[in-house]
Amino acid sequence: MTAPIIEIRDVNKKYDEGRPALADVDLEVNAGDALAVLGPSGSGKSTLLNMIAGLDRPSEGTVTVDGLRLDRQGEAALARYRRERIGMVFQFFNLLDDLTVEDNVLLPAQLAGRPRALARHRAAHLLERLGVARHARAFPGRLSGGERQRVAVARALMNRPRLLLADEPTGALDSASAAEVRELLAELNQEGQTIVLVTHDTALAASCATRTVELVDGRIARDVVRTVAE
Numbered sequence: 420m421t422a423p424i425i426e427i428r429d430v431n432k433k434y435d436e437g438r439p440a441l442a443d444v445d446l447e448v449n450a451g452d453a454l455a456v457l458g459p460s461g462s463g464k465s466t467l468l469n470m471i472a473g474l475d476r477p478s479e480g481t482v483t484v485d486g487l488r489l490d491r492q493g494e495a496a497l498a499r500y501r502r503e504r505i506g507m508v509f510q511f512f513n514l515l516d517d518l519t520v521e522d523n524v525l526l527p528a529q530l531a532g533r534p535r536a537l538a539r540h541r542a543a544h545l546l547e548r549l550g551v552a553r554h555a556r557a558f559p560g561r562l563s564g565g566e567r568q569r570v571a572v573a574r575a576l577m578n579r580p581r582l583l584l585a586d587e588p589t590g591a592l593d594s595a596s597a598a599e600v601r602e603l604l605a606e607l608n609q610e611g612q613t614i615v616l617v618t619h620d621t622a623l624a625a626s627c628a629t630r631t632v633e634l635v636d637g638r639i640a641r642d643v644v645r646t647v648a649e
C-alpha cells in the first residue's frame with residue numbers, strides 16, 4: 420500500500436474574520452487519480468487547489484504532497500516544489516505573449532536548469548503529442564483558445580510533474596475546444612498522470628474524473644468515487 424500523493428489533514432483557511440474559505444478539510448488523493456473539485460462560486464475550490472500548489476498556506480492543519488510537508492516549507496522550497504513536482508493549467512492560459520509557443524513550453528525546463536537540448540526535444544514531442552506542433556514558432560496571440568490551452572498543458576507537463584493541477588481549464592473555451600481539452604485530460608490520466616482539477620463544468624468532471632468531491636462553504640460535502648466507466 421503506497422502513501423497517497425496528497426494528504427490534507429484538518430485544514431482550515433481563514434482570510435479574515437468572516438466564514439473560513441476552507442473548514443475542517445480532510446482529503447487523500449492517490450497517485451493515478453483524476454480528482455474533480457466541484458462546488459458553487461466562493462466555496463473554496465481555488466483555495467484548496469492553491470494549497471496543493473503551495474501557492475497559499477493553511478491557517479491550521481497539514482498539507483503533504485509527494486512526501487513534502489508544504490505547510491512547513493519556506494518560500495524558496497515551495498518555489499522549487501512548484502517548478503519540479505507540479506504543473507499548472509489556468510482558465511486564461513497564462514502564456515507569455517512575447518514568447519513563441521515553443522519558448523513558453525521550454526520555460527519551466529529553463530527555470531529548473533534542465534539541459535537545453537533535452538528540453539527542446541521534449542518540447543517538440545509534447546507539442547506534437549498535443550497537436551500544436553505547427554504553431555511552435557508562432558506567438559500565442561495568434562492561436563485559438565483551445566490551441567492555447569493545449570500549449571498551456573504542454574508547458575505544465577514539461578518537467579514531468581507528479582501532479583497536474585488545473586483551475587477551470589475549460590472555463591474560457593468554446594464548446595468544441597472544451598471537448599478537446601476534456602478528452603486530452605482524460606487521455607493523460609489514462610496514461611497514469613495524476614490530476615486535480617477545479618471546475619464548474621460537470622461534463623469535464625464526468626468525462627475525466629475518477630473521483631469527484633464537492634465543496635460547499637469550504638467543507639467537503641460529497642465525495643464520489645467512480646467505479647463504472649460511463
Ligand SMILES: Nc1ncnc2c1ncn2[C@@H]1O[C@H](COP(=O)(O)OP(=O)(O)OP(=O)(O)O)[C@@H](O)[C@H]1O
Nearest residue numbers: 434435439440458459460461462463464465466467
Ligand atoms: N486572497 C484572498 N483574500 C481574501 N479572501 C479570499 C482570498 N482568496 C479567496 N478568498 C475568499 O475565500 C472564499 C473562497 O474563495 P475561492 O476563490 O477558493 O472560491 P472558488 O470556489 O474558487 O470560487 P469560483 O468558482 O468563483 O472561482 C471566498 O469567500 C473568497 O472571497
Ligand SMILES: [Mg+2]
Nearest residue numbers: 464465466586
Ligand atoms: Mg476559483
